[in-house]
Amino acid sequence: MKNNFKILTLSILSLVGVSSCTDLEIEETDSIISDGFQGLADPSSTVTNLYGSIAGQYADQGNFFALQEVTSDEHLIPTRGGDWGDNGLWRVLHTHDWDGQHAFITNVFQQWNGNQLQASQVLDSRSNPSTTNIGDASFIRAYSMWVILDNFGQVPYRDTELPSSSVPEVLTGQAALDFILADIDMAIANAPATSAGSGEANLRASKAAARYLKAKVLLNKHIYLGTAPEASDMAEVISLVDEITAEGYALQEGYFDLFLPDADTETIWALEANTINKIVMGLHYNSTSIQGGGWNGFSTLAEFYDLFEGDSESNELDADQNPVDGQEERRGGVPTIGTAFAGQPYASDNNGFVDGSNVGYGFLINQQYDLDGTPLQDRQGAPLTFKRDFKDGAGNVNFINNDETTGIRIQKYAARNGEASISHQIVFRYADAHLMKAEAMFRSGGDPTAMINELRTIRNTQELLGTVSEQDILDERGRELYQEAWRRNDLIRFGQFGRDWLFKAEGTINNDDYNVFPIPQAQLLANPNLVQNPGY
Known part of the structure; x- marks a missing residue:
């Protein structure tokens, strides 16, 4: 901190010295004093690049994937001799011993907030976005902001109409949810209706993908507000899944075939991700x-x-x-x-x-x-x-x-x-929507046993369930969705992210502070509107 302050002071003094000796003229394009963003010349290219960026973020075994999976009971990376030591980079995720300096935490905060900002630039009226651009960008911004809300509990948002030097506001709780849900509704209104089994069309936003995302946000809404699930939200989750079903999406036999590039009735959104x-x-x-x-x-x-x-x-x-x-x-x-x-x-x-x-x-x-x-x-x-x-x-x-x-x-x-199948990675899948509907039924007093057994039957399990408990739903989600980057989110929603498992650090057991990650220290210094999360 002292060294940073010294550098900053010297930089300011240097600028003062220059201004006192010359008639310094600063170009209007200087980012320090400019009016800010002026619009994109080609918003369609930016949208394409955004999908490419998200594909790269999904392809990585670290960063986003590691925060969702290695922090759970589903994945761990033991140190084998000198392999996978990496100064504890992987171990601390599984033990919940991370801090605000962890590289993956810092990267995820930067990457997904970067996605959000680029999407906002597409949506700026000065970029003259097409209807398709609006559908894509509103979907990407909503998804990116939700990722930040889910992982960090607070979302910095930069208004593209303000000067570039302005400090982003920070959205939390209901304000963040309102912003995200409004974007999703914009995506539903502007994205194309892509029917099930249409193959490569699933690589972009669709009404079904936006409805899936809205169902996911509403299912988790009570976590961000610290309240009990609301019956109206659960009813909307059920309705949204029914709308996805009406477009032809359905459970399909051949579990591992679903992860091939072939068109199927389960893939709602996939990426050209390695x-x-x-x-x-x-x-x-x-x-x-x-x-x-x-x-x-x-x-x-x-x-x-x-x-x-x-x-x-x-x-x-x-x-x-x-x-x-x-x-x-x-x-x-x-x-x-x-x-x-x-x-x-x-x-x-x-x-x-x-x-x-x-x-x-x-x-x-x-x-x-x-x-x-x-x-x-x-x-x-x-x-x-x-x-x-x-x-x-x-x-x-x-x-x-x-x-x-x-x-x-x-x-x-x-x-x-x-090598031929490495360009197709599923992000949203109908089986997840099916299980979200079953969970929403359960949380609103209904009986989802038939829905769970429908999935178990198509997956060729030998036993059907007589009744379904909350634990049964979580276990079924684990069996169906492993390695699809949902385990952390599921464990938090079912109140089990803090439970004890092999190698979990004793001080983190049953500690809800770890349901969100710390705000990276550099971000706290750059944006005084951010506040470090409790426990860090």
């Missing part, structure tokens, strides 16, 4: 040759894996990719041999096998196999067996000093689909 990071981030170095091998990082807790039907100690598939351990479809499995190459879509030939087809879908545990069925080994020559527990070299449960094989791994975007 999925390769999601494929290799958990695989062992020797799991596949695709992209030069895995990164051997991301794993899941055994307690999350145990939410799924099937043998807790095994998750194997036969040669025809059928489950042999009683596991439900969504849990996937480990093939004991690769699939013969026969020109399958998105696949490439590797000596007669589909490249990467030795890697399973879903959750990978125990012995892993090569394409020809040979048991794989780790780099030390030991069997490559992914394990439920995280233990160090002495056999003690530990977050550090793990070997290369600890932790069950997750594959939702699969290696077998190779």
Whole structure:
């Protein structure tokens, strides 16, 4: 702080000295004194660039994805020797020991507020936005502001009609919600009606995507206000999902096929986002040759894996990719041999096998196999067996000093689909809307058992539920939506983000302060309207 003050003082003195010695003329375009933003010459290009920016933010295994998933019971990254240490960057997210200097927290605050500002520039009347521009930009601004509200509890908003030097106002609570919901309504009015199964049209805002976002905001509204859920909000969530259903969106069989680029009835909004990071981030170095091998990082807790039907100690598939351990479809499995190459879509030939087809879908545990069925080994020559527990070299449960094989791994975007399928990442999916409606029914006194069982039936579970509790709904959301960046949000809404789990720091257990992240220190210094969140 003292050094920053000294630099600032010297800079001011330097400017004073210059002005006293010359007739300094400052160009009208100088950002310090300009009237501010004057409009975009090509708002359509800015919209295209915005979608590209969000795609990049979704493709990253760090930043936004890490804050939503690694902070939960769904993902953790143990330190394996010298790998994934990174000065505790990943560990503190899972233990809830983060602070305002954490790189991912800082990046998310900057990135999503940057999205919001660019969207505001498109919406400025001086940019002469088209109806399509307005639909896209209002959707992106609403979504970006909601991400900031959900993660930080307060949203800085810069009015593009004010000078660039003006300090952004900060919206919280009802004011933030009113702004976001007004933008969503603008998106519903201006975005196109995109029917289910229209494929690439889902890469942009649509009325269905905007209705989904509005349902998501209303379902979480009481969290931001610190109140109980309102019956009127839950009724609107149900109505919004019904409107999405009326456009032809529906649950579809073939769970893992949903994550291919093919058109389907479940994808409401997808991005041209690279999925390769999601494929290799958990695989062992020797799991596949695709992209030069895995990164051997991301794993899941055994307690999350145990939410799924099937043998807790095994998750194997036969040669025809059928489950042999009683596991439900969504849990996937480990093939004991690769699939013969026969020109399958998105696949490439590797000596007669589909490249990467030795890697399973879903959750990978125990012995892993090569394409020809040979048991794989780790780099030390030991069997490559992914394990439920995280233990160090002495056999003690530990977050550090793990070997290369600890932790069950997750594959939702699969290696077998190779390079051709890496440009399609789902953001909004109808199964989530279906579960939001079921939750809204439950929270307003209804019985969503039939809705939950409808989903379980189409996912080929072996048991249907007789009744549905709040825990049942949360568990079903976990089984359906894992690795889709919803787990933190769900745990908070169900009051379980603070519960104890493996390696959680003792002082953070049952501490609701951690439901939002700290405002980065640099942002507090730049904007006095921001106030640090409690507990930080």
